Amino acid sequence: MIEFDQVTMRFGELTVLDRISLSIAERRVAVVGANGSGKSTFARLLNGLIAPTDGHVRIDGLDTVKDARAVRRKVGFVFQNPDNQIVYPLVEEDVAFGLKNLKLPKDEIRTRVDAVLARYGMEHLRTRPAHLLSGGQKQMLAISSVLVMEPAYVVFDEPTTLLDLRNKRRVTRAIAEMPQTAVVVSHDLEFLEDFERVLVFEGGGIVCDAPPAVALPFYRDLMASVPDV
Amino acid sequence: MFEISLDRVTWLHRVPAGVKLAVLALAGAAVFLVADHRVLGGFVAVALLLPLSARLPVRAVARQSLPAAILIALLAGFHVLTSEPDTAIEVSARLATVILLAVTLTLTTRVSAMVEAIETAARPLRLVGVDPAKVGLTLSLAIRFIPVLFALVSEIREAQKARGLEGSVVAVVMPLLVRTLKMADDLADAIAARGYDAE
Numbered sequence: 001m002i003e004f005d006q007v008t009m010r011f012g013e014l015t016v017l018d019r020i021s022l023s024i025a026e027r028r029v030a031v032v033g034a035n036g037s038g039k040s041t042f043a044r045l046l047n048g049l050i051a052p053t054d055g056h057v058r059i060d061g062l063d064t065v066k067d068a069r070a071v072r073r074k075v076g077f078v079f080q081n082p083d084n085q086i087v088y089p090l091v092e093e094d095v096a097f098g099l100k101n102l103k104l105p106k107d108e109i110r111t112r113v114d115a116v117l118a119r120y121g122m123e124h125l126r127t128r129p130a131h132l133l134s135g136g137q138k139q140m141l142a143i144s145s146v147l148v149m150e151p152a153y154v155v156f157d158e159p160t161t162l163l164d165l166r167n168k169r170r171v172t173r174a175i176a177e178m179p180q181t182a183v184v185v186s187h188d189l190e191f192l193e194d195f196e197r198v199l200v201f202e203g204g205g206i207v208c209d210a211p212p213a214v215a216l217p218f219y220r221d222l223m224a225s226v227p228d229v
Numbered sequence: 230m231f232e233i234s235l236d237r238v239t240w241l242h243r244v245p246a247g248v249k250l251a252v253l254a255l256a257g258a259a260v261f262l263v264a265d266h267r268v269l270g271g272f273v274a275v276a277l278l279l280p281l282s283a284r285l286p287v288r289a290v291a292r293q294s295l296p297a298a299i300l301i302a303l304l305a306g307f308h309v310l311t312s313e314p315d316t317a318i319e320v321s322a323r324l325a326t327v328i329l330l331a332v333t334l335t336l337t338t339r340v341s342a343m344v345e346a347i348e349t350a351a352r353p354l355r356l357v358g359v360d361p362a363k364v365g366l367t368l369s370l371a372i373r374f375i376p377v378l379f380a381l382v383s384e385i386r387e388a389q390k391a392r393g394l395e396g397s398v399v400a401v402v403m404p405l406l407v408r409t410l411k412m413a414d415d416l417a418d419a420i421a422a423r424g425y426d427a428e
Contacts, residue, residue: 049418069426077422084412085419087366089373093341101424131376149424 007055033201047075076151136167276329
């Protein structure tokens with residue numbers, strides 16, 4: 001269970017999120033909103049990458065500030081640009097990075113790396129330098145590197161933005177099939193149609209919290225009503 | 230193109246990374262302590278034979294050694310013109326030995342193995358407040374991001390060329406700086422999100 005309790009986030013004078021309170025128990029939750037609406041800040045609060053200015057974020061009862069280390073084990077995070085999150089030069093080394101941080105035995109690291117690479121059809125890439133992978137392969141590597149840590153929740157910040165149609169389908173299928181709870185920030189409304197719940201962010205608040213059948217048309221209308229700059 | 234630990238197993242791949250790093254350090258120091266041309270020739274010969282004995286592709290070794298080879302040739306030419314040919318031979322032999330050994334090391338050793346070896350070697354530095362894990366992470370990130378930054382420079386140069394700014398250094402350096410800093414920021418978040426705890 002993810003809980004936001006009167007969460008406010010300010011950067012200097014700018015209030016990005018204003019007194020957000022909600023609980024998330026669904027397995028597939030989408031976050032949509034215009035650029036600057038606060039959705040990426042919302043996502044970053046989920047695994048304690050940033051601390052709220054006021055209020056509390058709790059993951060299964062753990063406070064993202066006080067219990068940051070435990071929260072990060074529970075909540076994985078996949079960023080928009082995989083190039084900015086791949087740490088090691090080789091595929092299998094990068095997948096193993098998070099497991100080494102957990103100080104797991106070498107045998108277990110090997111077993112888990114093998115399993116995740118097999119699950120996502122990346123065994124043949126295991127010794128390939130990451131910079132030689134395609135955009136889709138890099139994003140799958142980023143996802144594998146997070147899922148290998150077996151988090152209970154995974155946050156995706158615009159995971160398909162930089163991908164072509166084929167790779168977008170590959171990534172969306174991987175997200176659909178994974179057993180974990182997924183919170184996905186995305187502008188790809190078609191991808192979000194099968195989600196259980198959609199949060200629409202606007203001006204630092206949630207202006208619609210409903211199933212996709214209601215929230216997505218609401219969001220389309222909202223965007224259509226915004227005058228061109 | 231960067232070759233990183235060619236995907237094959239030879240006797241040199243099986244030698245522990247720590248041993249290879251120690252040999253590189255010792256040989257690198259020793260080659261600067263001798264001036265006898267026969268001994269220096271021996272160093273160069275061994276440095277040439279090592280990649281051959283491991284059956285590393287000559288093209289891969291040559292490609293990685295080429296920039297250094299050009300530098301060595303320029304230095305040798307400089308010494309021939311300004312001092313003695315003997316000095317040119319000594320400098321060339323020393324640098325060629327070190328470069329060839331370093332290239333052989335990188336082509337036969339996983340970055341993760343090198344990082345682990347360096348972390349182990351850096352453990353005594355804890356006494357002066359240095360975290361060996363940070364040393365290892367810094368090294369792996371440096372290796373990982375060399376090709377990423379090359380790609381970034383190429384992308385920015387193309388974009389500026391399209392705007393007719395191909396001659397402007399500032400037009401390349403400024404966006405490179407901004408994007409590198411943004412990338413560093415994102416990377417720090419990604420490392421934290423994957424459970425890395427800086428001590």
